[in-house]
Amino acid sequence: MRVRPGARCSAALALAAVLAGCGVVPGPPPPVPTSVVPPVASATTAADVSPDGFDTAHRIALRLRAVDCDGLATGSGFAIDAHTLVTARHVVDESSSVQVSTYDGHDVVTTTAEIARDADLAIVRTRDALPVAPELADADPAVGDRVTVVGYPLGKELRVTTGHVTRxxxxxxxxxxxxxxxxxxxxxxxxxxxxxxxxxxxxVGVVYAKGQDDTTFFVPVSTLQSMLDDEDAFVPTPGCS
Incomplete structure (x- = not known):
């Protein structure tokens, strides 16, 4: 989600009652908060701790800053191989450049960005190697399954939160x-x-929006995998219009 006035990422993350719409027609997004400390999960998944003290969940997440027509948009992402990462489409769809940094503060040079035609998904290619790439699940989670979200809210420090799939x-x-x-x-x-x-x-999915009732919406892994398998699913970012 973007952190800038009028950004759709913010809109997506602060929609009306149903996350960027969720059951009702979404209203205008509220002002972007200047100070937010979201809850941190008491435990993370895949606690495979590396020598530098970070577990797998933390090493997976990437911080994105996209320079676009309106200024700076921030978002999160994760690697799917050594030189490709996935993020939300609205984070990069009007970007002229994308900056990526890893959990340990290293900057990664990017080369190109592409957006999905039919989903709020995007892929960014990098010149530099990315850290650990997580595996994609074989199936979408079921209602009631526990899930963990790892990202960089407000473009600041990494946060890990947990919950359950609700619908x-x-x-x-x-x-x-x-x-x-x-x-x-x-x-x-x-x-x-x-x-x-x-x-x-x-x-099992990619976050793209949040509703006024604090519901988080995500694109399921089945959609992501189908897009990755379709060579025509992604097109170059249009840049500033």
Whole structure:
């Protein structure tokens, strides 16, 4: 989700009652908060601790800053291979450049960005190697399954929150052609593009919006995988219009 006035990421993360729409027609997004400390999970998934003290969940998440027509947009993302990362489409869709940094503060040079035609998803290619890439789950999570969200709300420090899948529904924002999933794991603007993980540390979705009732919406892994398998699913970012 973007952190700038009028950014759709913020809108996506602060929609009306149904996350960027969720059951009702979404209203205008509220002002972007200047100080937010979202809850931190008491435990993370896949606690495979590296020598530098970070577990797998923390090493997965990437922080994005996209320079676009209106200024600076912030978001989150995760690697799917050594030189490709996934994020939300609205984080980078009007960007002239994308800056990426890792959990340990290293900057990663990017080369190109592409956005999905029919989903709020994007891929960014990098020149430099990315850190650990999580596995994609074989199936979408079911209602009631526990999930963990790892990202950089407000473009600041990394946060890990947990919750459960609460329902599936059509996208209230009409950004995704396929149904999306909802969770009560809390997020804030800047969390768009965050990976949603299951208890095995596998990616089961990608965060793209939040409703006024604090529902978090994410694109399920089945949609992400179908887009990655379709060579025509992504097109170059249009840049400033």
């Amino acid at each position: 599936a529904r059509d996208d209230p924002l009409h950004e995704n052609a396929a149904p999306v999933l909802a969770t009560d794991a809390p997020v804030e603007p800047g969390s768009s593009g965050s990976p949603v993980l299951d208890d095995d540390g596998h990616v």
